[in-house]
Amino acid sequence: MKFAALVRATALVSAVALIPATTAGMAQVDGRAGPEFAKLFATYQQIKANYVEEVDDEKLIRGAIDGMLSSLDPHSGYLDGSDLQRLNTMIDGNYSGLGLSVIMDDGAVKIISPFRGSPAEEAGLKAGDYITHLEGKLIYGGDLDDAVSQMRGPAGTPIRLSIFRPGRDEPFDVTVVRGVIELEPVTSKLEAGNIGVISVNEFSRDVGSDVFSAYQGLQKEASGRMSGLVLDLRSNPGGSLDEAVALSDLFLDKGRIVSQRGRATGETIYYDSESVFRGQIAKGVPLIVLIDAGSASASEIVAGALQDHRRAVVMGQQSFGKGSVQTLLPLTRDSALKLTTARYYTPAGKSVQEGGITPDIKVPQLSDPDLERRAKFQLRESDLRGHLVNELALEDRELEADKLADPRFKLTSAELKEQGVDDFQLYYALQTLRRTSPNAVARAK
Numbered sequence: 288m289k290f291a292a293l294v295r296a297t298a299l300v301s302a303v304a305l306i307p308a309t310t311a312g313m314a315q316v317d318g319r320a321g322p323e324f325a326k327l328f329a330t331y332q333q334i335k336a337n338y339v340e341e342v343d344d345e346k347l348i349r350g351a352i353d354g355m356l357s358s359l360d361p362h363s364g365y366l367d368g369s370d371l372q373r374l375n376t377m378i379d380g381n382y383s384g385l386g387l388s389v390i391m392d393d394g395a396v397k398i399i400s401p402f403r404g405s406p407a408e409e410a411g412l413k414a415g416d417y418i419t420h421l422e423g424k425l426i427y428g429g430d431l432d433d434a435v436s437q438m439r440g441p442a443g444t445p446i447r448l449s450i451f452r453p454g455r456d457e458p459f460d461v462t463v464v465r466g467v468i469e470l471e472p473v474t475s476k477l478e479a480g481n482i483g484v485i486s487v488n489e490f491s492r493d494v495g496s497d498v499f500s501a502y503q504g505l506q507k508e509a510s511g512r513m514s515g516l517v518l519d520l521r522s523n524p525g526g527s528l529d530e531a532v533a534l535s536d537l538f539l540d541k542g543r544i545v546s547q548r549g550r551a552t553g554e555t556i557y558y559d560s561e562s563v564f565r566g567q568i569a570k571g572v573p574l575i576v577l578i579d580a581g582s583a584s585a586s587e588i589v590a591g592a593l594q595d596h597r598r599a600v601v602m603g604q605q606s607f608g609k610g611s612v613q614t615l616l617p618l619t620r621d622s623a624l625k626l627t628t629a630r631y632y633t634p635a636g637k638s639v640q641e642g643g644i645t646p647d648i649k650v651p652q653l654s655d656p657d658l659e660r661r662a663k664f665q666l667r668e669s670d671l672r673g674h675l676v677n678e679l680a681l682e683d684r685e686l687e688a689d690k691l692a693d694p695r696f697k698l699t700s701a702e703l704k705e706q707g708v709d710d711f712q713l714y715y716a717l718q719t720l721r722r723t724s725p726n727a728v729a730r731a732k
Contacts, residue, residue, distance in 0.1 A: 327351065360627050361390065362613055367622035384439035385446070386468045387412065388524035388581075391431040395419070399607070400522035400581035403488045404471060410463040412450065413657070414522065414581045419458060420449035442467045454657055475501035481509040482720050484713065486519040487534065490526025490585040495533025495563065502537075502568050515720030516569050517713065518589075519577045521603060525584025528612070535592040536563040538574065538599070542634055544592045547612050549629030554612075556629075573723065574599040575716045578644060579652065583607035590644045591633035602648045602719070603712050610640030648719075653711040656700040 331347055349365070356363045386405020389396050396418040401407035418434070419427055426434045438446060444465050451458045472494045475485045483505035485498055498518075506513060525531075528545075535544045539560040546557045576590050576599045587606050593599035612629040632638050698711075708714045 362611060363627050364625045366625055383442045383467050384465055385463050394428040396426060396431060396434050399524055403522060405468060406463050406466045410461050412461065415453060417451040418448050419451050422447050440465050473497035473501050475505055477505050477508045478717055480721050481511055481513050482515040482717055483513060484517045484519060487523055489523060490530040494530040495537060498534055499537060499568060513569065513572050515573045517575050517577060517716045520582050520586040520590060521577050521579040522581035523586040524581065525586055528585060531585035531588040532558045533563040535589050536560050537568050538593055539596055540567045542596055545588045545631050545633065547629040547631045554629045573720055575720060576601045577603045577712055577716055578606045578646060579604040580607055583609040587639045587644050588631065591639060595634040600648060601644060601646045602650050602716055603646050604649065604651065605645060606643035608639055608641050608643035610638045650712050650715050651696055653696055653698055654700050654703050654709055
């Protein structure tokens, strides 16, 4: 059993495909845009002639490009130089820095999630935190790429972050020592009762084959037949589309995994099972997929595919809701556009844009002492200014339904700590597998 070689270009962040921008395509401009281009050029001339200080052309052109892209959606952008290099390093998941997934939210740098095992997580940073200052310098209203560039640096060097955490009265400072972020994309552990836990922390290169190897290792470690498996996709901000397809294909032997549909004919692509991996691993083994508000993009592709095919019970909290595809369009040798070109859909034809993946069993992370306070400020795709709207026009109450309290979950974090439970969602998933017969949970037909 081997993985087929993937010949499609690597996709980044949330399905960023690499395709060339043709000269002919770039030359086609709607004739009706002529007057608007005249306004743009006139504005340029007025600034060059009358602004209080001399402004170089590069600054003005870059500002015009950034303005055009920011008017579209939160995920389109212009990349050059170090920005483009940083995007490329995400393929390998290896760089020096803090290990954070961040986004600009109304001028503020907001943490989507710290990567598990990263310096940021070890320092106690959490999803939903706002970074207001770096080394005492205010970064609110600045450029996200500039803030990210400042947070990266040589391993072993410290940086002081000022944090505002919703639910707390006062901001506080945290000093984080940068490290080489050699994220372990996949980690695994065998729990009591021959139940395996495989955590996928990001979708960088070879995640599919890494999960395959991890499961083989669990089988060897188990004292008998595997009786259950937890696939943990919590706080996984996404990554390679190809790896999301490969991971899904591990657990499916027929049917669609995901489809992407764009305005252009060439942007409509279907991804089916049996295209990367033949057969199923863990066939007949009950499977639970854990997700939360930090599970985005590629994580949602996997959760949606396994849920729609009834191969897994999805458990946890509503996912982030990022259902768009970004394509990297080269402009010059060292610059490119990261442009939203398509939406992706689960096998059942559902777009996760805005709404995300709804768990089959909603389980709050009761181990988090700040859960109730931070839940009011939880960031999802639907909260981002300029986000794409779901074609089904979801009502706000539908997007927020997962925030309703469940009377089954009443234990406090302190009570759980006394019982030795520091990860309630994982604990609940393991208990579910232990008390459920193998024939009743998430078995492939």
